[in-house]
Amino acid sequence: MPEIPSSAIESSRERPRIGVYVCHCGTNIAGIVDVRAIVEFAAKLPGVVVSRDYKYMCSDPGQALIQQDIAEHHLNRVIVASCSPLLHEATFRRVLSRAGLNAFLLQMVNIREHVSWVHLNQREATEKTKDLVRAAVRRVSLHKPLQKRRVSINPHVLVVGGGIAGIHAALTLAEAGKQVYLVEREPTIGGHMAKFDKTFPTLDCAACILTPKMTAVGSHPRIHLWTYSEVVRVEGYVGNYKVKVRRKPRYVIEDLCLGCQECVTACVYKEAKNPDEFNLGLSKRKPVYLPFPQAVPQKVVIDPQTCIQFKSGKCKKTCVEACGDRKAIDFTQKETIEDIEVGTIILATGFKTFDPVRNPYYGYGRYANVYTSLEVERLINASGPTAGEIVLRDGGQPKAVGIIHCVGSRDANTNRWCSKVCCMYSLKLAHLIKERTGAEVYNFYIDMRTPGKGYEEFYDRLLDEGVHFVRGRVAEVSDWATHPSEKGRLVIRVEDTLAAFVRRIPVDMVVLSVGMEPQPDAQDVRRLFNISCSTEGWFLERHPKLAPVSTFTEGVYIAGACQGPKDIPDSVAQAGAAAAEAMALIDAQFVELEPYTAFISEDQCSGCKTCIPLCPYQAISYMEEKKKAAINEVLCKGCGTCVAGCPSGSIQQNFFEDEEIFEEIEGVLAYA
């Protein structure tokens, strides 16, 4: 770690000469806060030498103003009262550095997000600003010069999730020469996209565009593809993560299996009996199976829950016989834990679809012919359970189909958000159903949301194709016939809000356009990788506009639907962005970390060991010979947990020393 020059330490010990700079932020701040009053107030505070305001402090002239004052007035502390430090702390720190001051002798006061944007009363806003500025003046006097830490970046990348986002990120990185570990929970990559038949609005065959990428992943020399695997532990810090991956036993040795599926044919079960997960239970599979024909890797997997050998140990093992000399089947396989070291992590863990059982009035699970949109995707898919034929559960063909939008979306009772993709995929399904069956197709929508390249045009096309559109939220799906034409059919009851009356529309098949939800274990994954979630449970980006694929944990990026509902083009774009962010870090070869680390003063530590289990980063160890605790500064992320937990106050944290915090609190509370 570079040393802080002794001159910097000396100058910080001099009597504070503080410059206070109040930003108007156009009218963002000045519209509510009386900026002049703040300048005059600050000028009278002890230690303040200069106090100024400016329209845009972050602009070049604003920065130059501060820099000039530092030189002219020999300032040794600077306060900028403006926006959130998240936005411009780095900017103003650079100003201090350029002027020859240590960057950490700056304190920002957030009077935009914390004051002007949240208050309506001018007088109150101005008074609050005064309190905050007073607190900063008192705090900044105690600031000490600090130095950022530099750590190197391991060039390997971990990508979690093998859907289209994870696949794209992994390929982009591998093509750029990086080693990638792609970890997927299921036995194959492909994710949701692999289940689709066509993609909107171009009606490209999903498999035709996805499977080449899947195969590329499977055969890429720089991608370690670990399917049927899960990340179980993440330690370390940006550039230097240590990750444990649990590889579940598939009871088939991946290196030896050729994917010939002779074992599947030879299985003692002549008929497949178990619900096929990939087809959402619409078809059956055997205990030994390939998830779907284009699965990557092309390796079978044995389900121990249903395999006779696992259940009774008394199977004839015809599969082993069929496998013959390849000897790929291994009933004794155990799970293994792989330890890997990576510098950056991309999370592309995707979404789950809404379970419409939660909306009982749509009859899902009660009426055989109420399907989810994903089930219909499988029905339409040429390699699906019906080879692309749209048939009802009794084998008949529907003459009328109702597609209900916004199931589990835009609904105060379930999920409030718009799932963004449902309007478009509903239009796609309407088109495909109409094309394949000639049935009357009804779309029940609240609003038709089709922003996107070529999307509105696709909607227009559907209007011309004779698909019916009824604007209104469906009240109920039932089999209660009130007219002979409704007998034996499903009746959709809906208020047509454009025609202003209630319709009853009998159909043979109902498609519920289910929305997107966070994965059920999103919270566990969030904890594992130490990132945040929004209140809905989507992974939280560092900034919704300016850092959309970064997280609050350095070196961990998010891509695809784990961050929020999005379609394939958006997921791929995010995946590319996340890959680029990871590469930017890798190619820089090092990263500078904030110096907010905690430190233990050895002569004060009593060796009570309270702090050791508290550290989430395993940065604290107990020195047996000295009987004291010590913090590894490289591992410390400055979370402050040990500082708060130390019962004798012997741990302090740079930039958050007790004196600094108490001064700040007292400054806020010292009403003028």
Add this chain to the structure above:
Amino acid sequence: MPEKPKVAFYWCASCGGCEEAVVDLAEAILDVIAAVDIVFWPVALDFKRKDVEAMPEGSILVSFVNGAIRTSEQAEMAHLLRSKSKLLVALGACAHLGGIPGLANLFDRESILKAVYLEAPSTVNPEGSLPTTHHKDDGHSVELPGFYNTVQALNQVVEVDYSVPGCPPTPRIFRTALQTLLGDELPAKGTVLAPDCALCDECPRKDSKPEQLSIVEFKRPQQLLIDEQKCLLAQGLLCMGPATRAGCEALCVRGNMPCSGCCGPTSRVKDQGAKILSSLASLVAGKEAAEIDRILATIPDPVGTFYRYSLPASLLHRKQLDRASLHEAAASK
């Protein structure tokens, strides 16, 4: 023969244990008497307040005041000794932090007087008389000390130069403090005259404390057969050692009892109770709210345990007064 330095002792709201601590110096007290001239010590020598009043300002080298400030008389004496002394030293936990009498800050004056003079089962007070500061009888009137709403540590009433911690300070702490005060080099004003490290540092059981402590139940000493070698916290006993200043050589722990925190926090800590709370809370084994609640419910008398000696000096200071009492408190200042 040069004049010996003058020393005074005084006793405010305390049990008298600190006076005992001075006597506990045993033979060493003879050295003290040889080195200093005791000019005021009501518990042992016959001096009166007027004797002190007659002394010139700053003529006493050190005044040792033990006990918290609970009455107006104690406050007056504290001010008087302050003006007559070069150094004013808070002796013992009550003067240092408020001490056991400071737990009265969980109540206010009215409720205390009511409990003691009207409600206590052993009280016989048919007229319901309550203590008063003015009393007239037979043409004579007397002024009596007022009873404050809030107990304060000595330094909350007058400027204090040093504190000697402990309930009471052990002979070793007191002797070392005395040597420091009579020596040539005085420590910085405000220093607590004991090591600035927590008790675990000098605890004989330190090595037996596991790195990963996980508490499933807090136990009181009578609830188990205490292992004499093992860390008491590791046995589920609520030991204040990690949050308490060292210096006593872990006397209680050596006596197989958990540290109760009498030496107060280290200089880095403003609130001893909050600190032990935040450290203990992180050691509680439970993960579910109900389980955590169950474990925390086994802590007997949380304020009396965590703030046994330090309530007035802590950030809590006292239980919030109702509006009327607040006005009264403000008026009495």
